[in-house]
Amino acid sequence: MANYTRRTRRQLPGGAPSDMQDISIVQLGLGGVGLALLDQFQALPDASRSGLTLTGVADSSAALYRPEGLDGDTLAAAVAMKRARSPLSAHPEHLPAAAIAQAFERGPAIVVDVTASEATMPTLRQAAEAGCGIVLANKRPLCEDSATWRLLTGSGRLRYEATVGAGLPVISTLAYLQRTGDTVLKIEGALSGTLSYLFTRIENGDSFSAALRSAHELNYTEPDPRDDLGGMDVARKALILARTIGIALELSDIAVQALYPPEMARMPVSDFLAQSAKLDQSYQQQRREAAREGKVLRYLAHVEPGNVHIGLAGVPPESPAGSLHGTDNLLVIHTRRYSNPMRIAGPGAGPEVTAAGVLGDILDLAIAMRAQEQGGRCL
Ligand SMILES: NC(=O)c1ccc[n+]([C@@H]2O[C@H](COP(=O)([O-])OP(=O)(O)OC[C@H]3O[C@@H](n4cnc5c(N)ncnc54)[C@H](OP(=O)(O)O)[C@@H]3O)[C@@H](O)[C@H]2O)c1
Numbered sequence: 001m002a003n004y005t006r007r008t009r010r011q012l013p014g015g016a017p018s019d020m021q022d023i024s025i026v027q028l029g030l031g032g033v034g035l036a037l038l039d040q041f042q043a044l045p046d047a048s049r050s051g052l053t054l055t056g057v058a059d060s061s062a063a064l065y066r067p068e069g070l071d072g073d074t075l076a077a078a079v080a081m082k083r084a085r086s087p088l089s090a091h092p093e094h095l096p097a098a099a100i101a102q103a104f105e106r107g108p109a110i111v112v113d114v115t116a117s118e119a120t121m122p123t124l125r126q127a128a129e130a131g132c133g134i135v136l137a138n139k140r141p142l143c144e145d146s147a148t149w150r151l152l153t154g155s156g157r158l159r160y161e162a163t164v165g166a167g168l169p170v171i172s173t174l175a176y177l178q179r180t181g182d183t184v185l186k187i188e189g190a191l192s193g194t195l196s197y198l199f200t201r202i203e204n205g206d207s208f209s210a211a212l213r214s215a216h217e218l219n220y221t222e223p224d225p226r227d228d229l230g231g232m233d234v235a236r237k238a239l240i241l242a243r244t245i246g247i248a249l250e251l252s253d254i255a256v257q258a259l260y261p262p263e264m265a266r267m268p269v270s271d272f273l274a275q276s277a278k279l280d281q282s283y284q285q286q287r288r289e290a291a292r293e294g295k296v297l298r299y300l301a302h303v304e305p306g307n308v309h310i311g312l313a314g315v316p317p318e319s320p321a322g323s324l325h326g327t328d329n330l331l332v333i334h335t336r337r338y339s340n341p342m343r344i345a346g347p348g349a350g351p352e353v354t355a356a357g358v359l360g361d362i363l364d365l366a367i368a369m370r371a372q373e374q375g376g377r378c379l
Contacts, residue, residue, distance in 0.1 A: 020373065021107045023133075023366050026056035026065070026100045028123065029114035030082040033137055033162075036355035037114060038079060044359075052366055055103050060117070061087035062094035067106055098123075104130040108369055110362060113138040114355075121148075128152055133369050135361045137162035137354055139236040142243070143251045149243055157369060159361030164191065164237045165329045167353035167360075168346050174244050177335055184245040186304035186334040191237040193327030193349040194220045194228040195259075195299040199312075200325050203296045208283040209276040216273065220327060220349075224269050229259040231299070234310045238301040242308050249308060257311030259299070290314035296322050320345070 025041075027034060034057075041054065056065035057078060064070060064078055078091055088094055101123060103109045110133035113120050118140045127134055128151050136142065141152060142160060152158050161171045177184055190196050197220055201211035212229075215221045221228050235256045242249045260279065264272055283297075290297050295314030298321045302309050315322045320343055324330050329348025334341045347353050 020051075020370065022051055022053040022069075023369060024055040024067075024103045024107060024109040025052055025112060025362065026058070026103045026109065027054070027112045027114065028058050028100070028120050029112075029116075029138070030057060030059045030078070030088065031114070031116075032351035033354045033358065034114040035079060035082060036351040037112070037358055038075070040352075040355050040359050041362075048363060051370075052362070055109075056100045057088070058097050058100050059088045060115070060119070061089035061097075062091070063097045063100045064088065064091060064093060065095055065099045065102060067102065101126050104132050108373070109133070110135060110365055110369070112136075112358060112362060113141065114358060116140070118144075124152065128155060128157075131155065131157070133157040133365045134159075135358055135365060136160040137358050139163045139233075139240060142240050143236045145250060146243075146248060156372075157365065159365045160240070161361050162354045162357035163240050165331065165344065165346075165348045166350060167355075167357035168329060168331075168344055168348060170241075170331055170344055171244060173333070173342070173344060174241070177333070177337075178245070182338070183336040184333060185336065187241050187245070187301075187331060188303075188321070188334075189237075189241070189301045189329070189331040190298055190321050190324055191234050191301050191329055191331075191348065192228060192299060193329055193347070194222075194225075195234070196324055196329070197327045199297045199299060202283060202287055207277070207280040209273075209280050212276050213273060224272075226260060226265065226269075226272060231256040231258050231310055234299065234301055238303055238308055238310050241301070241303045245303070247303070247305050247308065253308070255309045255311070259312070286312070298322065298324065 053069040055067060055069055056063055064074060074093060078088060081091060104127050111124065111127040112135045113124060114137045116138055120138065121141055124134055124141050134152060134157060142149060142163060164170045174184060194215055197215050198211045202208060212225060216225055227233065235251060235254045238254060239249060239251050264275060287297055293314060294316060296317045297312055298315050300313050300321060317323065320330055320332050327349060328345055330345040332341045332343050
């Protein structure tokens with residue numbers, strides 16, 4: 001593995017020479033996305049990685065941190081451990097997770113949150129208060145209360161492309177539309193690849209339980225499929241979209257339609273999968289009713305001022321959402337200028353594309369932070 005220790009003066013991403021201190025990168029999360037991100041960071045061309053030093057990584061158990069940068073051997077050992085599903089606390093040089101925050105006091109830093117946890121919030125708060133950059137694939141921090149949203153977004157040193165649509169250019173497109181003076185009027189979206197897969201299978205004649213088992217076996221669902229079927233993941237994405245276009249909203253304001261009844265909420269996953277056949281008849285009936293109106297079922301998010309909701313809806317098969325297949329995501333963005341709406345579609349999940357979205361954010365934010373340090377404004 002390449003040596004990551006690079007604290008010397010370098011050319012910046014984007015090519016501008018600098019005599020500034022390297023930006024320290026600390027990464028929280030070493031799961032599917034986190035490990036893909038380390039691979040992609042290592043494979044960057046020198047000109048892109050220049051000026052950035054990976055100083056810390058953490059999982060839920062511990063951290064590795066070196067102010068001068070993690071050397072290749074240390075990092076290779078950590079990656080091998082995580083691939084073998086060992087905790088970082090088994091690494092001989094591990095530190096308490098809080099050690100990672102030292103990076104925030106030592107010069108420019110970007111903290112990258114590729115966990116799915118609320119527990120990173122204190123670290124992110126510390127980073128924001130210290131003026132550090134923050135890059136998120138983790139939706140949860142952005143779904144805390146509005147005061148936290150303002151704290152995280154207020155500095156201009158936040159990027160969160162991968163929180164909605166993984167590597168698809170969703171958040172950056174919304175930012176671009178707004179920066180150029182357009183007004184986003186409404187966003188409609190199929191924001192869960194898992195649920196898109198499920199309902200295209202049902203449309204093709206599968207029962208709900210068979211489609212669910214197939215999605216579970218293909219690892220399209222979370223280990224507990226209720227994390228997808230409960231709708232909260234889509235609700236979080238809808239909240240992030242809403243807040244991004246200026247709608248003041250809390251997560252609790254969004255009506256969420258779960259795809260299973262409350263009495264199935266607490267049973268073990270194996271029982272839930274076994275008993276999911278009880279829901280087949282209801283979904284077949286809903287499918288037939290939609291078909292009678294010439295429609296197909298999709299689980300959709302609707303985001304517009306005064307009207308944010310998510311749930312199952314019948315849509316014409318030839319509509320953008322109706323013609324969606326497999327695990328793709330889709331966003332249809334209506335704006336003042338784009339009355340014939342703009343569409344963004346493609347893979348909305350997967351460690352590789354998600355990590356690519358995160359990496360793009362890191363490079364973009366590094367350029368913006370440099371510009372800001374040199375007297376410009378961080379956009
Ligand atoms: N996978 C995708 O396709 C995809 C797409 C879009 C967005 N995302 C988002 O990307 C994030 C990561 O997804 P993933 O698939 O990589 O998840 P994952 O495989 O479950 O990995 C999560 C990682 O976070 C670590 N972690 C948990 N709490 C932590 C804490 N307090 N401090 C530091 N590390 C902590 C876990 O540690 P342990 O290893 O110790 O458990 C694990 O390494 C999630 O927020 C997800 O919603 C994922």
